[in-house]
Amino acid sequence: MKNFILITSISFLLLGCGGDKNNSAPLQEVPEQSEKSKPPNVIVIFTDDHGYADLGSQNQVTDILTPNIDTLAANGVRFTNGYVTAPQCAPSRAGLLTGVYQQRFGFDENKHGPLPLQVQTIATAYKELGYTTGMVGKGHRKRVLV
Secondary structure (H helix, E strand, O other), rough: OOOHHHHHHHHHHOOOOOOOOOOOOOOOOOOOOOOOOOOOOOOOOOOOOOOOOHHHHOOOOOOOOHHHHHHHHHHOOOOOOOOOOOOOHHHHHHHHHHOOOHHOOOOOOHHHEEEOOOOOHHHHHHHOOOOOOOOOOOOOOOOOOO
């Protein structure tokens, strides 16, 4: 039940981050999944330290080429109005990865990290649904050696 509530909350959070008509991919009907079909692949990409127009998929500039990101954007789902609730990078990512205000688990400044292991992220929710998950880059989690 706890996982259902988390997945539902994250889904509503992501639905609220939809883009405007000019920047969003067209709506597509999702075919019903048969029991034999595989669940869709999910790739979440967080980027920082760039401007809104610094991706070709934004159709704002022509002197910056980002063909691989543009292809992902054209064939996937884009959340163009996602906002963070912290001015620093680590707490911002913690909020985005968990769907929870980062102050609720004491991560309101970079110095208060890393993200506590008991806080569930979108990756742990997907893992519990049978997905294989991985992470590259800034995670702000304590390392766990297995």
